[in-house]
Amino acid sequence: RLDDIDGAKMINKAAEEAGVKINYTIIIDSGLNRFGVQPEKAVDFANSLKELRGLVLKGVSTHPGHVYSAQSHRDLPKYVEDERTAIKKAVDSLKGAGYALEIVSSGSTPTFFGAVTDENINILHPGNYVFNDYIQMSTDIATESECALSVYTTVISHPTEGHYMCDAGSKTFGLDKGAHGNASIKGYGYVKGHPELTVSSLSEEVGKLHVEGSTSLKVGDKLEIIPNHACSSANLTGYLIGCRGDNVERLIKIDLRGNSTSKNVK
Template sequence: MTEIFDLPTPAFLVDLDKLENNLRGMADLCRENKKQLWPMVKTHKSIEIAKMQADLGAKGFLVGTIDEAEKLVEHGFKEIMLAYPVASKENIERVITLAKKAHIILSFDTKEAASKVDKICEKEGLYLDYLIIIDSGLHRFGVIPEKAPELAKTLREFHHLKFKGIATHPGHVYAKTNSLEVKAVAEEEVNALRLASNLLEKEGFIVEIIATGSTPTAFYVAKDDKINVLRPGNYVFYDAIQVALGIVPEERCALTVIATIVSRPKDDLFIIDAGSKCFGLDKGAHGVFLTAGYGIVKGHPELTVESLSEEVGKIRISGNTNLKVGDKIEVIPNHACSSANMTSFLIGHRRGLIEKILPVDARGGSRIPILK
């Protein structure tokens, strides 16, 4: 069997033992706390990994793009939530096509987008379920909890759209720097959903779905008895940012990039053949730098991924190292979701021996649009 350090570089790897352990861990957390698991597909964009999640009990999937939804439905998955509103005629028509084959749950935070969807649903004779997006602190999509009943009442005029519940994404957790701050965000997340749900119920709305999702806060919110759907994504791989937040140790990170040292222009500097097109440029979301560089070099604390060009990276050497030009290093990216999106396949291995290829086959841009 081929070993990972025999591969040409750069190469995107996934440790299958760690991947499977991560998948089981979140599935067990949801099962033990009586939560439905609807993983966010944007992390891996892989039908094979989605099948692994389904085999472990995932009820459905949350998608960030219609491309992801189309690939999932194409492979027989029937329960799909859209994380974001759709508003263009072309994308609404794509969603309508999917809704004739699977149960598609939409998300809205304004009347305008809902109106556009409702008009096309009426023409097609379709009825679609939707969630109202709640802003729990990220201040991106969503209405504040107090405004949820007002929006729900407004959307009642659209007879081809059916209210199913509420959802939030506490993405501002990635602006935090430690586990205590993560826990505080989880409390905000729970409080926002509880308030919105209670206000909606007082107005006579039946809130069937109360959904949230982020990997860092999942371990806290899973214990809340009001929330019934968890939608984490990054837990599949974890990454250097999750390590910096104190969510998992480095040993839990399943996705890595292998690179070769191609130059040593100075005593304290290596150049590797992997750059921003492998690692991305994340150092932490929302203006907070959580990490010292652009990844963790496994087994070599003396090395820091200091800066990246598109195809090469600078590795700063602090102290002594036994590495030389021609040697290969394995790097845990800061943001696994971005790195996985840079490749068409992941090389699955166990203890360094390559076992199989996992296609990354639900990426944006992987489907050629039908031209009229």
């Protein structure tokens, strides 16, 4: 995926030196303002890469990640429309300029059901749907029962009235409160079965639980907390415990855990 001429030149140089062709898609900005060429500039960008013989244009792609600033499901149609409009504008202009597009891809869990009916998009790659999380709950994309990943933690202290401590912190939950401005997120996770509790702050190894009103909580109790962002929480552990109902079925290894390290480092 490309959106920058200098980066494209570097990849092209490597491809030519290796004697290979590298397929690419043009990243289209559909509103996140992170990566991406503006839809109306897609043809200009494609034309600027024509002389790079190691690169082969195969299509366009986008990620409407700004949907995560939505405050509820009622906001979703706007973000779906941003996604579909940006894709259509880029596809129409590129095809009009004579480019054949095999791939038209997009992906986000909240916009999936709007994008799946789009006549231009032929590849969808949502990610968070695998687990769902508190961010999805906050915009009514998922219910509590549809969230597959939770952190199992123990209440280890009740130092003062109105707050408890648990043995899971930022090394377990991460510090994500909604990457793109979701104001609906309250704290650092959703405590199942305890609406009176908020995970109000995290240290590396422990979390602080704030009590609103009264609670039956006591030291030694076990809690299930749905993390704000399941993707980062899953990446912070070496394995998951796979349960079906009340039964533990198996341990699930996180295959890519630690793969940023070099095998040559002793």
